[in-house]
Structure formats: C-alpha cells, structure tokens
Amino acid sequence: MRRGQGHPVTGGAPRGRRVTVVLAVLVLLTGAVLVALSVARSGEPGRDGPEAGFARDMSAHHAQAVRMSFIVRDRTDDPEVRLLAYDIINTQSAQIGMMTAWLDEWGLPKTDPAGRMRWMSGHGGHGSPAASGDAAMPGMATREQLADLERASGRDAEARFLRLMIAHHRGGVAMAEAVLARTGRDLVRRLARTMVDGQRAEIRLMEGMLRQRAAA
Structure with missing residues (x-):
C-alpha cells in the first residue's frame, strides 16, 4: 500500500517539469515579440x-x-x-x-x-x-x-x-x-x-x- 501510494508523487514530477518548460517557452516568445515591437518602433521617425x-x-x-x-x-x-x-x-x-x-x-x-x-x-x-x-x-x-x-x-x-x-x-x-x-x-x-x-x-x-x- 505504501509503495502504491508513492506512485502519484513520482508520476507528478514529469508533469511539473512539462509545465515549467511550457512557461519558459511562453516567456521567451513574449520577450521575442516585445523585442520585435521595440525594434519596429525604433525604426520609425x-x-x-x-x-x-x-x-x-x-x-x-x-x-x-x-x-x-x-x-x-x-x-x-x-x-x-x-x-x-x-x-x-x-x-x-x-x-x-x-x-x-x-x-x-x-x-x-x-x-x-x-x-x-x-x-x-x-x-x-x-x-x-x-x-x-x-x-x-x-x-x-x-x-x-x-x-x-x-x-x-x-x-x-x-x-x-x-x-x-x-x-x-x-x-x-x-x-x-x-x-x-x-x-x-x-x-x-x-x-x-x-x-x-x-x-x-x-x-x-x-x-x-x-x-x-x-x-x-
């Protein structure tokens, strides 16, 4: 029973890492968009x-x-x-x-x-x-x-x-x-x-x- 009860804990780690990776990608994409907008704005008179x-x-x-x-x-x-x-x-x-x-x-x-x-x-x-x-x-x-x-x-x-x-x-x-x-x-x-x-x-x-x- 104790061994079975431990499965959710070990199984939850990969899901947590996936969420972290997704958030990191979103942050990078948001940063890239902001940089692109900044560059475009800087090109205007x-x-x-x-x-x-x-x-x-x-x-x-x-x-x-x-x-x-x-x-x-x-x-x-x-x-x-x-x-x-x-x-x-x-x-x-x-x-x-x-x-x-x-x-x-x-x-x-x-x-x-x-x-x-x-x-x-x-x-x-x-x-x-x-x-x-x-x-x-x-x-x-x-x-x-x-x-x-x-x-x-x-x-x-x-x-x-x-x-x-x-x-x-x-x-x-x-x-x-x-x-x-x-x-x-x-x-x-x-x-x-x-x-x-x-x-x-x-x-x-x-x-x-x-x-x-x-x-x-």
Missing part, C-alpha cells in the same frame, strides 16, 4: 527628426499656398490664373493629407511645441517670419501681404499672387531639398522629389505669366 519636422512644417507651408490660391481664385476672372490656383489647391491639399497620415502612422503630434523649423538648421532665413511668430519659414507671406492680396482684384491681384507664390514655391523647394539631404526614408524622399520638380516647373510658369502682365 522620431519626434524631433527631419521627417516629422518636414511633415509638420511643409503642411503649414502648403496650407498658406492653398489659402492664397483660394483668395486669388475669387478675385480674378483670368482663366490661366484660376487654373493655376485650382492646381495648387488640389495638389497641395492632397500632399497635406499624405503628410498628416505619416504623422498618424508614426504616432507623432501634428505640431511641434518647441517651434517650427528646428529640423532645418541653417536654412538661411529665406522668406518672411511666419505670422504665428515662430522661426522664419522659407517663402511665407506676411499678414500684411495676405491682407493686400485680399484687398486687390483683377490684374493687381494676379500680379501680387504670382509674386507671392513664386517666393513661396522657392521656399518650398528649399525645404524639400533640405529633407532630401537629411532622410533615407523612401516615401519621404519620393514626395520631396515630387515637390521639387513640380514647384520648379510652376515657378517657371508663373515667371512667364508675371512677365506677360508686366508687359501688358
């Missing part, structure tokens, strides 16, 4: 990185271009200027959507509490100070320039818009070129290159349109 700074600042930059385009659209009947305004509104609104989606995917805030343009050090002070009082963003129009555009009409509005948008596009090109020199992420590089090529082409177009109006 940082809060203060050039990708996040570019996405935030170029979105604000684009927003002003869209605003100026809406203004001139309502202050001229010239089909060429209105078509250009529509192109800028559609293109840059879509690009704002793309950059906003990046920030959402990266889990990063849409604005930088420390101020604009920190990622683009040494940008040379292109353009005028932003209306918000943050560091100068290349090519941004001032409050006064925007107010003058809103008061203008006809050829005067067209000329003001073209001058402001040429400077604005040049600033945008400078920002896009800056992020190209600072990032290796393909999706950021593709959009930045598209901006450089597209805005340079529009600068040439607007310079020609401005010369036509000056000669008229």
